[in-house]
Amino acid sequence: MDPVLEVRDLRVEYRGDGRTVVGADNVSFEIGAGEIFGLAGESGCGKSTIANAVMRLLKPPAEITAGSIRFQGRDVLALDARELRAFRWREIAMVFQSAMNSLNPVLTIGEQIVDIFTTHEKMKKRAARERAGELLQLVGIDPARLKAYPHQLSGGMRQRVVIAMAVALRPRLLIMDEPTTALDVVVQQEIMAQIRDLQRELGFSILFITHDMSLMVELSDRMGVMYGGRIVELADAKDLFAEPLHPYSEALMNAFPPLTGPRQELTGLFDAPRTADSCGFHVRCPEDRSDCSTNIPDLREVAPGRWVARSLEGAPR
Amino acid sequence: MTEALLSVRGLTKDFQVGTVFSRRRVRAVNDVSFDLPAGRITALVGESGSGKSTIARCLARLEQPTAGEVLLDGEDVLRTERRRASRAYRRKVQMVFQDPFGSLNPVHRIEHFLTRALVLHGHSATPEALRELIETVGLTEDMLQSYPHELSGGQRQRVSIARALAVEPRLILADEPTSMLDVSVRVGVLNLMRRLRDERNIAMLYITHDLGSARYLADTTMVMFAGELVEGGDALAVMDAPAHPYTRLLLSAVPDPERAGSYDPVERARLREEILNPTSCPYGDDGTCSLTEPVRHIVGEIDGQPHWVRCHLRAPASDIARRVLKATDRPDVEATDDTEKAETTAA
Amino acid sequence: MTAVDIAGKTPAATPPAAPTAQGPGRRRGLARQLLGSKKALSGLCLLAVFALLALLAPALAPGDPSLINSTGSQAPSGAHWLGTTTKGQDVLALTLWGARSSMFVGFTVGLAATGIAILVGLASAYFGRLVDDALTLFTNVFLLLPGLPLLVILAAFLPPGTSTVVLVLVITGWAGSARVLRAQARSIRGKDFVAAAVVTGERPLRIMFREILPNMASVVMTTLLGCVVFGITSQAALEFLGLGDSSVVSWGTNLYWASNDGALMTGTWWVFVPSGLCIALVAFALALVNYAVDEITNPRLRSVKRRPVKRRG
Numbered sequence: 017m018d019p020v021l022e023v024r025d026l027r028v029e030y031r032g033d034g035r036t037v038v039g040a041d042n043v044s045f046e047i048g049a050g051e052i053f054g055l056a057g058e059s060g061c062g063k064s065t066i067a068n069a070v071m072r073l074l075k076p077p078a079e080i081t082a083g084s085i086r087f088q089g090r091d092v093l094a095l096d097a098r099e100l101r102a103f104r105w106r107e108i109a110m111v112f113q114s115a116m117n118s119l120n121p122v123l124t125i126g127e128q129i130v131d132i133f134t135t136h137e138k139m140k141k142r143a144a145r146e147r148a149g150e151l152l153q154l155v156g157i158d159p160a161r162l163k164a165y166p167h168q169l170s171g172g173m174r175q176r177v178v179i180a181m182a183v184a185l186r187p188r189l190l191i192m193d194e195p196t197t198a199l200d201v202v203v204q205q206e207i208m209a210q211i212r213d214l215q216r217e218l219g220f221s222i223l224f225i226t227h228d229m230s231l232m233v234e235l236s237d238r239m240g241v242m243y244g245g246r247i248v249e250l251a252d253a254k255d256l257f258a259e260p261l262h263p264y265s266e267a268l269m270n271a272f273p274p275l276t277g278p279r280q281e282l283t284g285l286f287d288a289p290r291t292a293d294s295c296g297f298h299v300r301c302p303e304d305r306s307d308c309s310t311n312i313p314d315l316r317e318v319a320p321g322r323w324v325a326r327s328l329e330g331a332p333r
Numbered sequence: 334m335t336e337a338l339l340s341v342r343g344l345t346k347d348f349q350v351g352t353v354f355s356r357r358r359v360r361a362v363n364d365v366s367f368d369l370p371a372g373r374i375t376a377l378v379g380e381s382g383s384g385k386s387t388i389a390r391c392l393a394r395l396e397q398p399t400a401g402e403v404l405l406d407g408e409d410v411l412r413t414e415r416r417r418a419s420r421a422y423r424r425k426v427q428m429v430f431q432d433p434f435g436s437l438n439p440v441h442r443i444e445h446f447l448t449r450a451l452v453l454h455g456h457s458a459t460p461e462a463l464r465e466l467i468e469t470v471g472l473t474e475d476m477l478q479s480y481p482h483e484l485s486g487g488q489r490q491r492v493s494i495a496r497a498l499a500v501e502p503r504l505i506l507a508d509e510p511t512s513m514l515d516v517s518v519r520v521g522v523l524n525l526m527r528r529l530r531d532e533r534n535i536a537m538l539y540i541t542h543d544l545g546s547a548r549y550l551a552d553t554t555m556v557m558f559a560g561e562l563v564e565g566g567d568a569l570a571v572m573d574a575p576a577h578p579y580t581r582l583l584l585s586a587v588p589d590p591e592r593a594g595s596y597d598p599v600e601r602a603r604l605r606e607e608i609l610n611p612t613s614c615p616y617g618d619d620g621t622c623s624l625t626e627p628v629r630h631i632v633g634e635i636d637g638q639p640h641w642v643r644c645h646l647r648a649p650a651s652d653i654a655r656r657v658l659k660a661t662d663r664p665d666v667e668a669t670d671d672t673e674k675a676e677t678t679a680a
Numbered sequence: 681m682t683a684v685d686i687a688g689k690t691p692a693a694t695p696p697a698a699p700t701a702q703g704p705g706r707r708r709g710l711a712r713q714l715l716g717s718k719k720a721l722s723g724l725c726l727l728a729v730f731a732l733l734a735l736l737a738p739a740l741a742p743g744d745p746s747l748i749n750s751t752g753s754q755a756p757s758g759a760h761w762l763g764t765t766t767k768g769q770d771v772l773a774l775t776l777w778g779a780r781s782s783m784f785v786g787f788t789v790g791l792a793a794t795g796i797a798i799l800v801g802l803a804s805a806y807f808g809r810l811v812d813d814a815l816t817l818f819t820n821v822f823l824l825l826p827g828l829p830l831l832v833i834l835a836a837f838l839p840p841g842t843s844t845v846v847l848v849l850v851i852t853g854w855a856g857s858a859r860v861l862r863a864q865a866r867s868i869r870g871k872d873f874v875a876a877a878v879v880t881g882e883r884p885l886r887i888m889f890r891e892i893l894p895n896m897a898s899v900v901m902t903t904l905l906g907c908v909v910f911g912i913t914s915q916a917a918l919e920f921l922g923l924g925d926s927s928v929v930s931w932g933t934n935l936y937w938a939s940n941d942g943a944l945m946t947g948t949w950w951v952f953v954p955s956g957l958c959i960a961l962v963a964f965a966l967a968l969v970n971y972a973v974d975e976i977t978n979p980r981l982r983s984v985k986r987r988p989v990k991r992r993g
Binding site for chain 3: 390393394395420423424427428430431432435436437438439440446449450453454493496500
Binding site for chain 1: 380382486516517518519520521523524542544545546548549569572573582583584585586587589
């Protein structure tokens with residue numbers, strides 16, 4: 017069966033002021049039907065860039081300079097404006113970072129949801145309102161709240177509204193970029209449970225982007241770890257968590273102080289910004305730079321379904 | 334039992350929210366009392382809107398509390414320094430802010446922040462002094478000439494810590510210092526804080542919503558909910574044997590991949606009920622329970638440090654509690670993030 | 681933090697042998713960066729040219745330019761590069777001498793009005809509550825007073841002269857800018873770095889002028905531009921209506937007399953075009969500097985050179 021999303025060798029560059037910065041380089045991954053795929057990494061690693069690229073939302077100075085994106089076999093990069101409009105929201109929908117703060121404050125949430133139906137499916141207002149009510153129930157909100165304005169809802173409820181709007185047209189793939197970052201831990205769990213229920217009921221795939229590793233491992237089936245615009249490890253979530261093979265993935269996994277067990281000293285990554293000359297892993301660059309982390313090699317399959325970006329010697333960096 | 338450096342008694346803070354036509358009072362902090370022992374790290378854990386940032390701002394004298402006492406070395410500074418904090422207070426109590434991008438003025442070089450902090454409190458800003466400061470927080474001397482936007486988030490937070498250290502404080506108020514940092518960098522900053530406590534005997538109030546980091550760093554942990562303190566004690570004890578239903582609710586909500594099937598809606602609902610409509614208190618064998626007084630039951634002790642929990646029978650006074658807990662899945666109640674809004678507009 | 685930021689930062693991990701190189705424009709102060717910007721440089725040069733011409737007017741066009749003689753209106757020629765007015769005055773001389781008055785009034789009004797607006801805006805934003813309420817009321821009163829009638833009344837009562845004009849224009853011109861600067865100052869006041877300065881122990885005056893104000897460079901520049909242009913054109917308006925000291929030679933009076941003598945109707949364009957053009961050029965020069973300041977303080981506004989995309993693969 018065709019994977020729902022297939023990204024191959026994608027490269028995104030940011031051009032400006034005489035210099036070019038690579039936002040994402042040689043990124044390849046697949047998402048199957050009904051699968052939850054997580055993309056983990058820290059700020060600046062390129063995960064949001066990838067998400068925007070898939071939806072063709074990149075604006076200058078960002079440009080896709082190489083690679084392909086196929087959605088259920090169709091070439092996304094070749095779609096024209098009309099096809100793109102039909103494509104977006106019906107086939108793929110996206111929940112942006114702090115989307116709950118980008119709801120239109122002067123319209124009720126009912127009006128905003130109805131908008132989706134009247135625009136994309138040319139429904140009559142009454143039918144659209146009914147569907148909107150059903151949609152709210154699907155995410156656990158009382159349909160009476162259709163008349164509420166965004167500021168009258170709590171952060172958690174607004175996020176549910178945004179998720180409802182995203183699944184309104186039953187897309188095959190849902191991209192979620194840090195959906196719970198701005199929410200409290202308690203609310204976060206509720207939203208995640210809601211997403212899991214929705215996914216089980218409607219059967220869509222999810223591309224889930226976050227920097228919160230424990231959250232990602234809890235939710236995802238498979239995940240990829242990104243660093244400096246490249247994927248450094250790709251595996252089943254549980255496998256990756258149990259045994260990370262790339263030093264960066266390992267550093268990420270170990271950066272979470274545990275809630276149980278004895279207190280142990282943890283070491284994070286040294287936080288220098290990554291530049292063309294230094295990776296930020298070490299305080300000082302070592303004398304011997306032959307094994308330097310700034311050259312992240314291509315992914316190699318070390319076991320069925322497990323890909324790591326390491327050199328053949330597998331020497332620790 | 335180490336002596337308390339700073340004691341807070343009955344701290345209360347109200348905010349006015351709304352327009353001229355519909356003013357409302359929001360009680361962000363309600364009758365909070367605690368001690369900060371010298372040379373120890375105390376974590377204040379709670380969700381956004383719980384009032385913890387307000388407490389930090391009150392202790393930093395950025396806000397004027399509505400009621401209560403703040404005793405530094407036994408003297409109530411709210412009475413002795415009514416309108417503005419004295420330079421002496423500022424020398425003893427410093428603050429590190431949450432946002433590494435916003436807490437350093439973008440038009441100044443790093444050198445400026447450290448120099449001003451030194452000079453204002455009578456130290457001379459010699460190159461040696463600056464170098465020593467910047468190296469203490471793990472950065473290099475050449476960064477003194479940089480502008481804030483040239484550094485990473487973690488480096489900026491280290492600069493903020495250096496700025497606080499320059500005055501040689503006895504207490505540092507750290508308001509969510511790592512929550513806006515990348516995950517792999519947080520540990521480095523936490524380790525730095527721990528080192529400063531060990532080497533310089535600086536007390537810290539570490540405010541966070543991240544239970545894991547509180548457990549990692551702190552000696553004592555206090556849990557805050559809807560403007561009130563509900564539990565406190567040795568950090569490990571509070572996490573391993575939580576006595577208040579809200580603490581248990583928080584712990585169950587932290588994502589933990591090792592824990593299978595973490596989300597149990599039945600248990601959640603039960604805990605919520607226990608918090609909002611308590612019917613019994615398991616610690617009231619000695620008959621000290623009270624519906625009206627904020628009684629604290631002692632449930633354990635470690636190294637002379639009591640593990641206390643607020644009497645369960647006392648439901649939280651503020652209706653924020655109701656809204657915060659109910660709004661997540663009982664949509665019949667209108668909910669707004671009042672305290673957060675109040676805290677931000679009053680800034 | 682976007683990928684763009686990452687590559688631009690100087691690395692901290694390089695061996696400390698050589699001091700880290702200066703990134704282009706990143707480590708210089710605002711003044712230096714301005715001098716490095718083409719827009720700012722053009723604008724400043726243009727202003728300098730006008731200032732120079734104004735200063736050298738007595739040398740370049742000696743004598744009293746407003747002397748009336750019987751030559752009558754003549755088109756530009758070798759003897760009079762910009763022609764003459766109906767009164768026989770040399771237009772070039774009038775324009776040069778006009779620069780003196782207009783530049784003086786324009787910049788004095790501009791700087792004074794901006795200065796007052798800064799003080800009011802900063803104080804309002806920093807102290808808040810009562811001080812803010814009082815200053816806002818004060819500002820609003822001046823804002824609501826109808827400008828032109830007030831100008832007329834004041835100009836009629838006070839002794840005629842350039843200083844009166846300056847005073848009147850400053851009084852009517854500062855309030856609008858004060859509102860804008862107050863809004864900007866308030867938003868900066870709420871940022872953490874101001875709270876950090878308070879906690880470090882900085883005094884209010886230092887915080888206002890060394891922490892808040894430097895972050896307002898862009899808006900202050902815009903305000904200055906607006907006030908200078910207001911000064912020049914309002915002086916012209918006052919004189920156009922015959923309310924200023926009409927014996928003074930300024931760009932405004934030049935336009936007044938041009939209209940009075942029916943220049944538009946008779947088609948003697950050389951009488952009014954030079955003065956009008958000068959006003960526009962001064963405004964343009966200031967706008968260039970304004971853009972430059974905007975670009976420097978907000979990197980997102982910098983123009984991106986587009987290059988053709990090479991697609992691989």
